Amino acid sequence: MSTIQRIIMSMKIYHDEDASFDVMKGKKVTILGYGSQGRAQALCFRDSGLDVIVGVRKDGKSWKQAKEDGGMKVMEMAEAVREGDVVMMLLPDEVQPDVYKDIVAPNIKSGAALEFAHGFAITYGLIVPPKDIDVIMMAPKSPGASERKAFEEGFGVPALFCVHQDASGKARDIAMALCKGLGATRAGIFEIDNFDIETKTDLFGEQAVECGGLSKLIEAGFKTLVDAGYPPEVAYFETCHECKLIIDLIVTRGMGGMWRACSNTAKYGGLTRRDLVVTQQGVENMKEILRMIESGEFKTEWRAEWANGLKKLHGMMDEEDKLLLEKTGAEVRSLFQFKDPKQ
Numbered sequence: 217m218s219t220i221q222r223i224i225m226s227m228k229i230y231h232d233e234d235a236s237f238d239v240m241k242g243k244k245v246t247i248l249g250y251g252s253q254g255r256a257q258a259l260c261f262r263d264s265g266l267d268v269i270v271g272v273r274k275d276g277k278s279w280k281q282a283k284e285d286g287g288m289k290v291m292e293m294a295e296a297v298r299e300g301d302v303v304m305m306l307l308p309d310e311v312q313p314d315v316y317k318d319i320v321a322p323n324i325k326s327g328a329a330l331e332f333a334h335g336f337a338i339t340y341g342l343i344v345p346p347k348d349i350d351v352i353m354m355a356p357k358s359p360g361a362s363e364r365k366a367f368e369e370g371f372g373v374p375a376l377f378c379v380h381q382d383a384s385g386k387a388r389d390i391a392m393a394l395c396k397g398l399g400a401t402r403a404g405i406f407e408i409d410n411f412d413i414e415t416k417t418d419l420f421g422e423q424a425v426e427c428g429g430l431s432k433l434i435e436a437g438f439k440t441l442v443d444a445g446y447p448p449e450v451a452y453f454e455t456c457h458e459c460k461l462i463i464d465l466i467v468t469r470g471m472g473g474m475w476r477a478c479s480n481t482a483k484y485g486g487l488t489r490r491d492l493v494v495t496q497q498g499v500e501n502m503k504e505i506l507r508m509i510e511s512g513e514f515k516t517e518w519r520a521e522w523a524n525g526l527k528k529l530h531g532m533m534d535e536e537d538k539l540l541l542e543k544t545g546a547e548v549r550s551l552f553q554f555k556d557p558k559q
Contacts, residue, residue: 229404235392237265245394246271246300248293248315250278253333254306255285256360257398260367262287264397271296297323302390304331310522313342324349327383329390334418335411338380340515350387351380354394355414363398372399378408419509424502433493434459438541448544456545 246269247258254270255278262268262285271293272278282290289299297303297320305312305320316337324330329350337343338351345351356363358373366373375398377391384390395405408414422428437455442448465474475483508514521528536542 229406230392230395230401231404232396232401235396235401235405236389237393237396239386239389240266240302240393240397243267243301244269244299245302245304245397246296247304247306248272248296248320249305249307250282251306251308252360253356253363254278254304254360255281256364256367257304257306257333257356258282258288259285259364260399261394261397263367264399266397269296269299271300293319294323298325300328301325302329302331302394304333304394305337306333309334309336310518312337316343321346329384329387331391331394332411335380335415336419336515338411339415340512342519345381347381348383349381350383350390352387352391352394353378353380353411353414354391354398354400355418356398356400366403367399370402372402374403375400375405376408376414377405378410378414380411416506416509419514420502420506423509423514424505430459435539435541438544442540448540449548452541452544452548456541457548 244267245261247254247261248271250258250270250272258268258270268288270278270282270288270290272282272290274292279290282288289296291299293315303320303324305316307315320330326346326348329352330345332338332351332353333355335353335355338353353376355376356373357375358366363373375395377395379387379391382388392401392405395401434456438448438451441451441455462474465477469477475486478486508517
């Protein structure tokens, strides 16, 4: 039996009745950062009855937004950390080490809990907390806007949780209470053994499939059709626009359900031709991506890019914006009343 099979078989799903807010009585939850995840989680916690503090730069955009949202204390980060019994690092991976060093480490209470939504900084040793605090993870499997929407509809999104360090003896209870506050226990939460599992699978999924792999597949398919003389608008519909329809079927019905919802022509064509696109060499390249993640090679490269002002990243994003795919997509999307997922 493989390691992955053992992990899956040992994972248990927990729900609302398995988690309790009792451990949070008298505790203040400090959320550092008020972006997509920070705002969504803060509002859900507030509406779940938790005592929430938002730590942001004074008088900035996030400060004003948090004040307008109401029902939460809004403080500068250092003060918010000093006040918090649970400090949640809902900031981008690249800034977390500096914020921890300069603001969190000098101000966090002994016996407090330090929480992460993604394990990058802990997995790669960029943050090494003291032994007298809990270190936990609650990682929702959704963008912030979708988390908030699901909560407001009376449900929630699934989440992973785990304990890296249990100084208080209550770390697991706190992590589960946070899941409950987000509404994640309504959907189901999965306990994993360590931060590494979440960090490395999340990075791999982003790079090889969800963001990297899918975007390249769409770009290549679009270019193939356009180079062959087909109208860009039609190519966009067939290689990009309809991807959401297929992904929605996979998420709700599984692979088998997706195939059964397609025409027999699509089934046969897809099943007989897909190995021409994702070849064995592509699979080997995926293994190389995973190797670079597991070895820390990607971490080192990403930290160097951040230290260099993200010049390479900005350059690659500029090139993406120039693609005919993007220009065509903007025209096609303007015909529909799509809701911006950032809202």
